[in-house]
Amino acid sequence: MNDPYVQYMYSYPHKLAYEKLCGIDLRQEANALLRGENSLYFHIPFCQYKCGYCNLFSLAGKSERQMEAYVDAMQRHAEQLSGILPKDAVFSDFTLGGGTPLILPEHLLRRVFSIARDFFGIEPKKQAVVAETSPNQTTEEKLFILKEEGVNRISIGAQSFQDQELLFLHRFHTAESVKTALNCIRSMEFECVNIDMIYGIPGQTKESLEHSLCQAFAYEPDELFLYPLYVKPQTQLFYEGVIRSGNTFELYCFARGILKDAGYRPYSMRRFVKEKQKKGIGEIPVSLCGFGNTVSVGCGGRSYIGNLHFSAPYAVRPKQCQDILQNYLEQSDYLEVTHGYRLSQEEVKRRYVIRHILFGRGVCRKDYRMRFGSEVEGEFPLVLDWIKEGYAKMGEEFLSLTELGFALSDYLGPMLISDEVREKMKS
Numbered sequence: 001m002n003d004p005y006v007q008y009m010y011s012y013p014h015k016l017a018y019e020k021l022c023g024i025d026l027r028q029e030a031n032a033l034l035r036g037e038n039s040l041y042f043h044i045p046f047c048q049y050k051c052g053y054c055n056l057f058s059l060a061g062k063s064e065r066q067m068e069a070y071v072d073a074m075q076r077h078a079e080q081l082s083g084i085l086p087k088d089a090v091f092s093d094f095t096l097g098g099g100t101p102l103i104l105p106e107h108l109l110r111r112v113f114s115i116a117r118d119f120f121g122i123e124p125k126k127q128a129v130v131a132e133t134s135p136n137q138t139t140e141e142k143l144f145i146l147k148e149e150g151v152n153r154i155s156i157g158a159q160s161f162q163d164q165e166l167l168f169l170h171r172f173h174t175a176e177s178v179k180t181a182l183n184c185i186r187s188m189e190f191e192c193v194n195i196d197m198i199y200g201i202p203g204q205t206k207e208s209l210e211h212s213l214c215q216a217f218a219y220e221p222d223e224l225f226l227y228p229l230y231v232k233p234q235t236q237l238f239y240e241g242v243i244r245s246g247n248t249f250e251l252y253c254f255a256r257g258i259l260k261d262a263g264y265r266p267y268s269m270r271r272f273v274k275e276k277q278k279k280g281i282g283e284i285p286v287s288l289c290g291f292g293n294t295v296s297v298g299c300g301g302r303s304y305i306g307n308l309h310f311s312a313p314y315a316v317r318p319k320q321c322q323d324i325l326q327n328y329l330e331q332s333d334y335l336e337v338t339h340g341y342r343l344s345q346e347e348v349k350r351r352y353v354i355r356h357i358l359f360g361r362g363v364c365r366k367d368y369r370m371r372f373g374s375e376v377e378g379e380f381p382l383v384l385d386w387i388k389e390g391y392a393k394m395g396e397e398f399l400s401l402t403e404l405g406f407a408l409s410d411y412l413g414p415m416l417i418s419d420e421v422r423e424k425m426k427s
Contacts, residue, residue, distance in 0.1 A: 009413030017424040024337040032306030043301035052170030057300030082119035102137040124150025138181035153192040161215035200248035234316040269409035299328035310340025362400025
């Protein structure tokens with residue numbers, strides 16, 4: 001197994017499988033928000049620059065005037081969505097992602113939180129509130145706004161503490177600026193601080209990776225997310241002909257050992273949580289995900305309402321992203337769904353398995369039986385092969401991955417993609 005990693009597996013189906021939809025109005029879908037937990041997501045697609053590996057919907061170099069026009073559109077979008085929400089629909093959490101949300105000027109950053117509060121009832125200490133940031137955009141003034149607005153989890157994309165590795169990734173911050181940002185974040189005493197790191201960078205060694213991890217440990221993060229470098233089509237690294245390091249899996253296993261020795265418990269291939277003394281902190285519920293709804297505001301975020309998944313069309317290149325953004329700014333009706341995927345019952349089952357077996361304790365067999373009236377191993381016999389290979393284990397209550405299986409999540413996960421979704425992703 002030379003290179004076991006294929007692609008990130010964190011959402012199903014992938015945006016690449018989304019297609020043109022007709023005749024779908026969110027007014028007829030909104031009652032699904034009364035079933036399951038609801039999450040709110042705001043997408044800020046602006047960045048200082050486009051990272052070399054980034055294949056997300058984002059745009060660099062936009063002016064304050066352009067950002068303000070976007071926040072205006074977000075407000076129109078939010079107002080329309082709030083007008084169709086069922087009376088008893090509530091949101092358990094709110095995430096401000098991107099892009100780089102903290103690239104917004106302070107007055108626009110405050111306004112975004114006002115939109116969440118005025119139209120969706122997001123208030124400090126009432127919901128879990130998450131914000132993403134990058135080192136160059138992390139200032140004391142903006143962090144103060146996050147604290148005021150009730151942000152209790154902040155995630156910073158450090159990626160490495162080696163300047164040469166950062167340059168290779170086209171991440172135009174320095175190790176020193178990461179440290180400055182982390183010192184500022186820690187001084188604000190957020191409840192949960194997460195640091196994102198990347199492995200598999202060409203030229204990266206075990207020694208340089210260990211050095212970066214130890215630098216991160218110095219700031220006592222509550223969580224660390226460890227991502228393999230993927231060189232995806234239409235990214236800068238792809239056009240440069242970059243080939244990922246051949247020892248990516250070896251680096252992962254090495255880093256995983258360091259994290260576990262430092263007291264970080266793996267909850268998935270990527271997520272490592274610092275063990276807490278206080279009982280209950282860091283616990284993951286049995287039914288982690290798969291049936292919750294997500295309402296997204298902004299251009300580029302995904303919404304999941306019942307079995308309907310939708311977003312703006314997928315794009316990476318700046319010109320395509322700009323055209324999609326312009327369409328969003330000029331849009332008058334944000335309740336018509338024109339691009340997405342309506343999951344069949346079979347795809348709902350597949351999403352459930354993918355979104356559980358790759359995380360925490362795995363698939364709760366009783367829960368699966370109650371929801372679908374069948375045994376998970378009967379409908380997905382592939383997992384029996386995984387058990388034979390030592391990738392998974394079957395217990396009385398849970399079907400879950402072994403430690404080796406967790407390490408190979410991005411190899412195993414794509415095996416669960418249906419033929420229909422796979423074909424749509426290709427086309």
